[in-house]
Amino acid sequence: MIVKKYVVQDIKEAFEKIRMELGKDAVILSTRKVKKGGVLGIGAKVFIEVTAAVEEKKLPQPEEKGQIYKLQEILSKSKQPQQSEDITELKKMMLELKSMISTQRINEPAWVESFRKALLKQDMDEEIAEKLTEYAKVKYSQLDFSSENTRLIISEMLLPFINTNVPELKGKVLLVGPTGVGKTTTLAKLAAKLKINDHKRVAIITLDTYRIAAVDQLKTYAMLLDVPIRVAYTPKEAKLEIEALSDFDTILIDSAGRSQKNELHMTEIKAMAEVVQPDLCFLVVGMQYRKEDVRDIVQKFSTVNPTHVILSKLDETSAYGHFVNVPNFLKVPIAFVTNGQRVPDDIFEANNRELALLLAKEVLKHAKSGQ
Incomplete structure (x- = not known):
């Protein structure tokens, strides 16, 4: 033959x-x-x-x-x-x-397959997981999953895929995203940070008039923080309110949650963003979503031209693959991560090394167990 x-x-x-x-x-x-x-x-x-x-x-x-x-x-x-x-x-x-x-895997050492499975267990994109696995095969003859030092090795491998950037929150800051990701609570956390920690003059505008509870929730936070809040029922009203609040350092704008599967909703949110013309646009994505859903969300909301991503509800999952998925799907950096409901405590600025270590810890755990 x-x-x-x-x-x-x-x-x-x-x-x-x-x-x-x-x-x-x-x-x-x-x-x-x-x-x-x-x-x-x-x-x-x-x-x-x-x-x-x-x-x-x-x-x-x-x-x-x-x-x-x-x-x-x-x-x-x-x-x-x-x-x-x-x-x-x-x-x-x-x-x-x-x-x-x-x-097809030909003559691969057992640790390579364990590493690959551990990455995929974190709901990491298959292509990225394969890149990391191939790199590990070339770079290392063996990864000792019982060693804590391996966590540092894995985190260094993850760094190029985790893009983070924390912008200065000034001007018009718009929050968009699907329903149920915690946009309103996240906005309140940002407002508290700006008011209490940074001593900025902050105002809030909400277009989330579909949910009365959301408006009432923001009004409560605004009262506690002693910041003005305006309710706008249309993008044009929002524009007028923005002009009226132009003297403030930062105007945080809350939008209604929109399903990425509804074309009408996507058209509405795009039209709203075009009228508001934000200086910063944060797409809020829930960490608890499946990879396929996240890919769909970032693809549909890309029409709004997000400048940054906020990953929410870190406390509701132990799969951290979205640290690499979202910035690679959308090609914009992660700015903040939220990990609970407490205002203003449960939010932190995204740091690629910290996120890489968190993800590497979970990867190492699963690789060690062989699951």
């Missing part, structure tokens, strides 16, 4: 090279992703390593479904795009091949 490996950019290129060099009777034995260049996976290019073989003497070979594909069969189907059933079958085969590329 003749066995050859090919490093290519896509499967189509592999097929062409295999057919040219090994002939139409060649079979694909294995595929896997490989990365070249970059640091910590950043800037690295992804290639596919394909191992193919052909018998020197043509003997009938059993085909193992899902792992070995006859090159001749795939190529013959690719030449008949007019037949929908053939196209469907080809797509199915390609999807199976793609799945094999992403899941």
